[in-house]
Amino acid sequence: SEEFEPSVDGVTLIQQYIEAAEPFIIRVEFVGGRLLYAVRVDTSQGFELCPADACRVDDAFCPTGESAVSLFQIERDFSHELVERYEDFLAENKIHIAGIEFITDRSGVTYTYDVNTNTNYNSKAEEVAGIYGMRAVADYLGRELAAAENTNERRASSAVVGRHEAER
Template sequence: MNHLCEFIGGKFLYAVRVDTSDGFELCPADACSLDDLSYPSGGESTKLAKFQVREGFDHPIIEKYERVLAANKIKIAGIEFIEDKEGTIFIYDINTNTNYNSEAEVINGQ
């Protein structure tokens, strides 16, 4: 499973599940979004959103991420990782900015 954790003020805000079934997307941020070319006529997709806020995400890795951010004086960050079937985490990106995704927040009522 692919995840993104958002941190503001060096503290965990929320996690987003990233659907990689159509390929591996490294940038869930609104700034990276392209027009959806698969629906050129203005139709709507019936697929689940690619980025979904994870309700109640509570994982021991969050405390470690916060320590890394504090040690490096990073206040705003997005940390992306993959978790395999055994629960092993592989961090592949630490962004020292946010990967804010408005669609995920709207769907989650944020």
């Protein structure tokens, strides 16, 4: 097209619109490289899918007095053939915390289109489901810290024993 303008850095990204079989996408959240939960995101009103609270636009500009159905619904017991492949991908790339998004088209073909390592959580959806991403991250990091401290203590203890044996 004559309207095309090349990018400043010479990189051009061409995207294809994928028409979903149903008006939703799935975002799977991983903590410690394992599935925490999946979020079903309603796309029937558009494609602003940022789950973070900072992205939320409440009814401040158009108050109706009624709270709308959330676009984000957590599916706790989510199962999909891609989950194991995503976990393998995360392990191979040493990614411990991530959100991965995918969509299934009308032909049944599933496309993974986004991997976020700076993931965001939706507090309202989590409150409804009773599961909290940031708490899971804190617990995971606490376990990692404890494991690192134990490793350091064993190293320090080995060094002291080695030094005492060398002094004999």
